Amino acid sequence: MRTIPCIAVDDAGESAFYRIAHKNVVYIGCPLNVVRVLSECNPDELAIINLQDCIPPAIFCFPRHSLRPMSFVGGVKSTDDCRSLFRSGYDRVGLTIKCEADIYQLKQMCAFFGGSSMDAHIKLSQETNNFLIQLSSFDSLSEVVLHDVERSGRGQGIRASLVDNLKRQFGAKLNIAISGGYKGEETNTTVYYASRAVFADFPQNICGDRVLRNSILISHRP
């Protein structure tokens, strides 16, 4: 299983957060320091999850201090947003898919920047299958990331069996990964992992990873 540490950013990019069990928000301090600390632990890549509706200027300096490739998702609305993110050094940009119009916009961005630089982020719902069918018609798309947690922290959780089914169905055309809502079951897919997970909640094989051990350490607070 491939794990990618991700950092949830809020407050105009000045604060990083983690949700314990997807409910309680824990403040974890300066996101730029978290980027540097995690990148020095040599993960495959680092993901920034922007919790705001727009792109805060503070996040543009993050890639400058990361030794690893970085991806960004959240608040991306236009081709200009995408361009400024790529220019600042992000390697991949994700677009949140909520409706058909988003898929159309993603297609435009893929045509402009190349599909291998773009991710699609989908919240698990009844429409997920429909979205995946449409996305599988894309020439190339870096990754489709499934979430089951909203900004409010609600969600039922992602079952590995469901993801494995989707992978069987779309695996030939889409690279499916999972993020918010992952419950720690064994799976052979990529997992975007909140950078300050409480390790008691998750299986040992993930916690044993040096990257996560570092991120876990700094998660403890009163």
Next chain:
Amino acid sequence: MTECKICLNIVVDQLPICGVCKVVEARMMGVHRLTKDISKPIESMFKATEVGKKAHHKFDAIVGISGGVDSCFIATLCGEAGLNIKLIHFDNGWNSSLANQNIDNIVRKYHFPLESYVMPWPIFRSLQRSFLLASVPDVELITDHAIFSYMAKIATQELAPVLFSGANFATEHGLDERYLWNKLDSLNIKDINRRHENICLDKYPMISPLKWFKHRFLSSNCRIATPLNDFWYQRREAARIMSALHGFKDYEFKHEESYFTKFYQRVILPQKFGYVKAKDHLNALIRNREMSKSHAQSKLGAFGDLGGVANYETKFVCDKLGMDEEDLASILKSKPVRHSQYRNLGIVMRPSLKLLSALNMRSMA
């Protein structure tokens, strides 16, 4: 001008040794009379945990840990002694990955619970900017004051009879007091903030000197103890022991467990104030008989040889503090200002500190 016979300091008059060596000579002799055997501090730690132990205490002791050699060594000694301790850590937003790894290794080896207080970053950043704009030398005052305050807060929770701190005389003495300010001077912090960025400090942990002295010297509920002063503590030997026990990795120079402190010691202090703090740290190791003068000289040369580090760290610090490199350059060029030019508690603090120094009761000075 000649070099001091003992350390790397320069002697202006014809005396064989420098002023610092002369002042600390007696106390260092006292340190060298102590045993190097680590069973001695373990024994004194056991005794400290037994005094005042009450039924409601969940732990034998609390240990403040920064990731540096001294605090990690205290935690390691507790782990080897089998004490039931809780680690507390203050995160000011500048922890290095190596510091995290070192703390993590201890937590995993001895299964200690760890509680970390994460300082609200926008407040801390603003305070750091205010101190840099104020051109005062002791920018680390804001971190150290918050650590003292956090330690006292933990002490009031009465989780354990004693709180162990890694502060010690043997490896931390002899710093140039012109570039330091009293860590308990909350008034100085408030005034520097008021005259620059003037942010609300409600969420910044503060403590009065009286409250600190009470915990340090008088409190029977949870005392603050410095066990590294109970034996002949040697920093390099401690790092070697920890490396063998749990893979501790030492830092190039003292206090470099924080990205900011590294920048502060290597760039701000030498360039703006002409003060090479590493020299005083190395002098302390020479006086503690754990490093030869020639070795210290070569280490000091390496300290000055920054290569690309200064450039990279400057960019990182600028991005973290939300400054342009030109802003930082002009701060570095501006004239240094003394802490005493801002409101301060010097009148209250100075006599009491002199008294403590005379009684050899200050853990570091």
